[in-house]
Amino acid sequence: MQFFFLLEQVVNGLVLGGYYLLIALGLSLIFSVGGVVNLAHGAFYALGAYVSVEIARHLGFGAGAVLSPVAVALLGILFERFILRRFYTADPILSLLVTFGLALVAEQAIRMIWGAAPLPASMPASFKGSVVLGDFLFSRYRLFLLGVVAVVLTGIWLLLHKTSFGRVVRAGIQRPDMVAALGIRLQPYMTTIVMLGVGMAALGGALFAPIAMVHPAMGAEIITVAFVVVVIGGLGSFWGVVLAAMLVGVVRGITIHFVPAAGEASMYVLMFLVLMFRPRGLLGERIEKFE
Amino acid sequence: MTSRRKVLKAGAAAGAAVFASTLGFPSIVRAQAGAIKIGHLTPLTGFLGALGEYAVMGIKMATEEINAAGGVMGRKLDVISEDSVNPATASTKAQRMLEQDKVEFLMGEINSASAQTIMQVAARNKKLFLQIGARSDVLRGKNCNKYTFHVDIPVTVMVNAAGQALLREGLIKGKRVFCLTSDYLFGHDLSKAAKAFIAANGGTVIGDELTATDTTDFSPFLLKIRQAKPDLVATNLGGNQVTNFVKQYSEFGLPYPVAGFNLNTADAWAAGEGNLAGYWPTVWHHELDTPGSKAFVAEFRKKYGKPPENHAWIEYVSLKIMAQAMNATKLTDTDKLIAYFESQAEFDLLKARKGYFRSWDHQLIQEAYPFTVKPKGQAKDKWDFLAFGAAVPAANQPLEVINPSKEQNTCSM
Numbered sequence: 001m002q003f004f005f006l007l008e009q010v011v012n013g014l015v016l017g018g019y020y021l022l023i024a025l026g027l028s029l030i031f032s033v034g035g036v037v038n039l040a041h042g043a044f045y046a047l048g049a050y051v052s053v054e055i056a057r058h059l060g061f062g063a064g065a066v067l068s069p070v071a072v073a074l075l076g077i078l079f080e081r082f083i084l085r086r087f088y089t090a091d092p093i094l095s096l097l098v099t100f101g102l103a104l105v106a107e108q109a110i111r112m113i114w115g116a117a118p119l120p121a122s123m124p125a126s127f128k129g130s131v132v133l134g135d136f137l138f139s140r141y142r143l144f145l146l147g148v149v150a151v152v153l154t155g156i157w158l159l160l161h162k163t164s165f166g167r168v169v170r171a172g173i174q175r176p177d178m179v180a181a182l183g184i185r186l187q188p189y190m191t192t193i194v195m196l197g198v199g200m201a202a203l204g205g206a207l208f209a210p211i212a213m214v215h216p217a218m219g220a221e222i223i224t225v226a227f228v229v230v231v232i233g234g235l236g237s238f239w240g241v242v243l244a245a246m247l248v249g250v251v252r253g254i255t256i257h258f259v260p261a262a263g264e265a266s267m268y269v270l271m272f273l274v275l276m277f278r279p280r281g282l283l284g285e286r287i288e289k290f291e
Numbered sequence: 292m293t294s295r296r297k298v299l300k301a302g303a304a305a306g307a308a309v310f311a312s313t314l315g316f317p318s319i320v321r322a323q324a325g326a327i328k329i330g331h332l333t334p335l336t337g338f339l340g341a342l343g344e345y346a347v348m349g350i351k352m353a354t355e356e357i358n359a360a361g362g363v364m365g366r367k368l369d370v371i372s373e374d375s376v377n378p379a380t381a382s383t384k385a386q387r388m389l390e391q392d393k394v395e396f397l398m399g400e401i402n403s404a405s406a407q408t409i410m411q412v413a414a415r416n417k418k419l420f421l422q423i424g425a426r427s428d429v430l431r432g433k434n435c436n437k438y439t440f441h442v443d444i445p446v447t448v449m450v451n452a453a454g455q456a457l458l459r460e461g462l463i464k465g466k467r468v469f470c471l472t473s474d475y476l477f478g479h480d481l482s483k484a485a486k487a488f489i490a491a492n493g494g495t496v497i498g499d500e501l502t503a504t505d506t507t508d509f510s511p512f513l514l515k516i517r518q519a520k521p522d523l524v525a526t527n528l529g530g531n532q533v534t535n536f537v538k539q540y541s542e543f544g545l546p547y548p549v550a551g552f553n554l555n556t557a558d559a560w561a562a563g564e565g566n567l568a569g570y571w572p573t574v575w576h577h578e579l580d581t582p583g584s585k586a587f588v589a590e591f592r593k594k595y596g597k598p599p600e601n602h603a604w605i606e607y608v609s610l611k612i613m614a615q616a617m618n619a620t621k622l623t624d625t626d627k628l629i630a631y632f633e634s635q636a637e638f639d640l641l642k643a644r645k646g647y648f649r650s651w652d653h654q655l656i657q658e659a660y661p662f663t664v665k666p667k668g669q670a671k672d673k674w675d676f677l678a679f680g681a682a683v684p685a686a687n688q689p690l691e692v693i694n695p696s697k698e699q700n701t702c703s704m
Contacts (some may be wrong), residue, residue: 005514005515005518008514008518009511009514012510012511012514013511016508028510072595101677115344116335116340116341116343116344117341117344117560117561117600118341118531118534118560118561119344119561120560120561120562120563120564120673121563121568122563122564122565123542125565127542128541128542128544129543129544130543130544130545137514137517137543139510139539139543140541141542142510142542152605156514172578210538210542210563211535211538211539211542212507212508212535212538212539213507213531213535213538213561214561215340215341215531215532217336217337217340218507221505221507251512252511253510256500256511256512256515257511257515260500260501260502260512260515261474261500261502261503262502262505263502263503263506263511264503265503265506278470
């Protein structure tokens with residue numbers, strides 16, 4: 001019985017990892033291609049949640065979940081074009097400062113527009129409840145969430161590995177100088193990457209709004225987890241991030257099974273251990289520009 | 292010009308009075324002339340930030356009302372509100388307010404851990420601290436001090452208020468209860484009081500799990516609850532945690548009845564309609580049927596466009612309490628104010644019964660209320676889905692019975 005309970009936590013952890021992935025994958029892509037740690041990533045997640053709740057109020061949950069990421073992704077284009085673009089070749093400390101500042105501005109802006117009091121958000125009644133598959137209990141809503149993550153993940157993988165767009169991006173991660181020598185400007189690719197990354201974060205926010213509190217500081221909460229996932233997974237590796245997200249979810253579940261109070265601390269211990277033995281992260285590649 | 296002349300005149304008069312009576316210090320003369328400065332600290336960010344926003348709204352409204360009516364002893368109140376951030380920052384800011392801003396006394400707080408550090412600053416500086424919103428028993432028990440008075444109900448009262456409803460529903464006696472507890476001072480304290488109540492009333496606690504204050508995902512805990520198959524899930528959570536838990540409990544649709552010994556109206560509103568269930572306690576609510584509360588709610592709605600949350604109410608009455616005390620003692624002198632509160636003077640809390648500070652632990656003794664959720668479809672608007680119960684203790688019982696006794700919560704000043 002004990003073993004079964006543990007297994008149930010593992011499976012639940014995988015589902016949660018899928019959700020972490022939505023936020024971490026974009027962060028990792030922006031980091032890998034542009035060399036910028038986007039500390040404002042959490043702000044787009046929060047914005048995704050708020051905009052979805054606002055839209056859902058008028059047009060329903062479905063419209064909120066679809067339109068909000070699109071709207072925030074468009075905002076991401078402006079963010080890349082007017083802010084992030086200036087910092088690709090600059091001292092990393094500058095981009096850290098500017099994105100951190102932007103995260104604070106965004107949080108305060110949310111407070112000014114929607115107030116500090118959290119927004120109420122619910123899912124459609126038909127999503128509520130659990131299904132029992134075999135002996136495992138799954139929240140119906142989280143199964144749906146997992147489905148969405150799988151679709152998004154497949155889409156991003158195909159884009160990166162089966163299209164000419166993806167080839168340029170992957171080459172850009174490894175050898176931006178060679179890409180430039182071939183006469184390809186990386187900038188439009190970067191715009192697309194930021195748009196996709198930010199859109200995914202917003203989708204994460206929109207999908208999590210019905211099951212977690214929608215409040216101004218929610219972005220700051222998630223950015224830490226996302227960053228830990230990216231560090232554990234390693235830069236430049238698609239599957240590294242996937243693996244790390246799942247691992248963080250599973251380790252958290254197992255920890256809560258045995259030592260509930262240490263649940264939130266578990267991912268930092270995991271990061272510590274991984275970095276001790278694999279300083280580039282689990283599947284991190286050697287990337288010259290970061291060495 | 293007139294206002295300046297008025298100030299000068301008032302200053303001269305006050306100076307003359309002080310000079311005549313005590314041959315007093317020049318600093319007092321200067322202080323008498325200006326506004327009465329009050330240091331107000333409350334969390335505006337972090338997991339209690341949403342409550343802090345209501346706190347500021349409430350105290351602002353009280354300040355404006357008092358000042359519009361001529362202030363206290365002819366002097367305006369100047370309330371300096373700041374984000375207390377965390378226990379360490381709260382302590383630094385409290386010290387700075389006393390030293391540099393020269394505030395007469397301190398008010399505020401919601402976070403029990405921050406309240407504790409401000410209490411130490413107050414005692415060190417021998418200045419009054421009206422501790423408004425933190426609910427840990429230990430603040431008025433083991434760690435109590437002479438300079439601090441507590442307005443919000445302690446956790447034992449929260450447990451008793453919700454507990455009465457649970458007893459009535461037959462959810463405690465002979466039942467197996469699974470607890471979920473917030474892993475900081477307040478949660479631990481709440482858990483202690485809850486376990487004592489459950490044991491005293493014939494229930495068994497089959498599990499008590501600690502969760503970090505920044506927990507957003509409760510799914511691993513929900514699985515453990517399902518594995519334990521309890522008769523009742525009792526939560527001792529704080530701030531954002533409550534909302535997150537309530538939403539996810541509803542998401543998973545577990546069949547066990549749920550109760551909690553801490554919930555603020557803001558957390559309930561944030562959960563959204565259809566997500567909240569179970570039995571909860573509160574110190575005050577916006578549907579309370581007293582003339583005072585009705586007038587306050589109407590005024591608040593007019594000013595801010597939404598109903599007041601219990602933290603808005605408590606800050607509002609707290610400043611009124613301080614104003615009454617200053618008017619009664621004619622001074623802002625710390626010892627005089629303490630003596631006034633300790634005389635168990637009564638204060639209008641906009642409730643059916645008046646409240647008073649119990650002299651031995653400085654706790655404001657007052658009514659509390661249980662609440663649950665209106666049946667589906669009965670809510671008039673998004674603020675209206677809570678169903679509030681009658682005041683605890685019942686009208687024929689003394690107010691003190693729901694409070695911890697001297698033996699339960701020893702305080703020696």
